[in-house]
Amino acid sequence: MRRKAQRRHSHFYARCAHWSFSHQQEVEPIRWHRERWILAGTALLVTALAGFILPAWGSAMRPEPVATRHDVLPLTLPKTPALTAQAPLAEDWQAVEVRPGQTLSDIFQDVGLSLADLQRVMDAAGPAAHALHNIRPQQEFDFLLDANGALIGFRFDKDPSSRAVLRFDGGMPKLTIQARALERREHVAHGRIESSLFAAGAKAGMSAAMVGKLADLFKYDIDFVQDLRDGDSFTVIYDDVYRDGSYFGEGDIVAAEFVNQGHRYTAYRFKKADGNYGWFSEDGRPLQKSFLRIPVDFTRISSGFSVARLHPILGRMRAHKGVDYAAPTGTPIHAAGDGVVKYKGWMNGYGNFVVIQHNGAISTAYGHMSRFAAVRLGQHVAQGQVIGYVGMTGLATGPHLHYEFRVNGVQRDPQSVTLPKPEPLPPTQLARFKAEVVRPQLARLKALDDTLKLAHAGSLARNDD
Known part of the structure; x- marks a missing residue:
């Protein structure tokens, strides 16, 4: 900027060149590098003054701090129990699932055990051993072996709600029965026959086993090979069994309705006076007739x-x-x-x-x-x-x-002969059956049927549009 000003106002500088603080000697013109030192010094001085003056002013304006009071209270901590022994390690039980055609002796030999080990298990199981006489595919057995492959533990289902545990790692075999939590989850299914009962059941979300139970209920009244017609329908309330939170298997049919060629058949599960469950029609007669209409599964x-x-x-x-x-x-x-x-x-x-x-x-x-x-x-x-x-x-x-x-x-003719009707429930049980089972379940079936009819009508109306 100085040089630019000198060029533009050269006549002024020429006229005032004799101005100086000292007239005794000729003053050398200020060079650019000297100006740089002067400017840098000025900036440094301003920065130093700001660094000293502003903090001092801020400290003067800050109020005096007020001391915070802290109360100290005694705190009693729970005593930590002394570790007297190391936590036991998780046992490595080996689960084996039964394959079709396998026997219990086959399973023991596959695990590396002998028939003597199997006999030892049967003897130690006592009355619970009856569950080992008839095993089925997908059933599970658990083995606990030591480092040398010797049997020290065996587990099996005594029944759906309990498990038998045998231990051989002590002086004498020890049998323990453990209860297992069973839970029943209810389902409702509705189907309409278009080709076959099993196809309609699968479309309604039912398993083949549950469809078989439905057919077994009404087999005394309906010939599912010859009597089924397109348009026949069924509604089923049934439950599935869960054990320890996991699916265990199909449960039982609670209530069912089957309409075959315009005839309506019903089934309701009821606990009889002897403690056993049976299935009865709305009038309280057992579904199990005195005679099977067909005594064989035929083609x-x-x-x-x-x-x-x-x-x-x-x-x-x-x-x-x-x-x-x-x-x-x-x-x-x-x-x-x-x-x-x-x-x-x-x-x-x-x-x-x-x-x-x-x-x-x-x-x-x-x-x-x-x-x-x-x-x-x-x-x-x-x-x-x-x-x-x-x-x-x-x-x-x-x-x-x-x-x-x-x-x-x-x-x-076995197909047309009139079979004798079974006797209904006794009067006291019949009254309880109708009050506790038929009325509430019939109301559920009717409500579901009305809902399905409305949905079907709505679907037809949409198709017409």
Whole structure:
């Protein structure tokens, strides 16, 4: 800036060049590097003055600090217990899941144990060992082995709500029964038959096992092979079982309604006076009828009841006084009702043949068995008990069950004969059944049915638009 001013006002500087504080000697013009030192010094002086003056002024304006009072209170701390022993390490239990076809001895050998170890477990389990006699796939057993592979612990489910724990690491085997928390979670499902019952159940979110339970409830009234029609519907309230917070398996049906060809059938679970549960219709009659309508799981009816039929082997017309249910060889055959085995053996034309006398008037007959079950002549059998297995012994062209329903020795059509109705609950139990079960569950089923009807109507209206 000085040089620029000198250039622009050179005439002024030439006129005033003789100005000086000293006239005795010629003053050398100030050079640029001297000006820089002067400016830097001035800036340093201003900075130093600001550094001393401003803090002093701030300290003078700050109020005197007031001392804060602190009260000291005694605090009693809990005494820390002395560690007398090291915390036990978590035990490494080895879980084994049963595979189809496996036996308990197979499982023990796979783990590296001997049959002597298995016998030791059976002996130590005592009455709880009955749970080990019939194991099933996906069942779980837990083993605890020491460093040498010797058995020191074994766990298994005694029943759904308790677990048996065996320990062999002491002097004597020790058995402990541990309770396990069971929880039931309720579900509601509704389905409409379009192709099959199982397809409708799967669409409604039901497992195949629960659909099977539904069919088992109404099997006395509905033939699920021949009687189902498109448009039939069902509504089910059922529960699933959770153990220790994890899914354990299907529970039971609490209430159900099935509409088949316009006929409505109901089922309600009820705890009877003897403490056992049963399923009853709305009028209090047991769903379990005195007789099974069909005593075998079949694929088709190969021949119906007829007074005149061309015999496939003999080639001549003769009466067929029973119903033939085609099924694979070895399919279990069940007793249609409670009764006594009146005949067991070979019968011409029938092959392996069984007759059960149910009362003074009614008997049932079963033919063409491949083999008999473990039943004896004169033995009392219960409804649903296996009495034999499907085959094609005697005059038969394929494996099937020939089933007869006899009244006073005369064969009647098993598909159309009127079966005797079971007796309803006693009056006191019937009143409790209707008050505690039927009314609340029927209200739930009706509310759900109304909701579904509204939803269906809304869906039809949208489709019309």
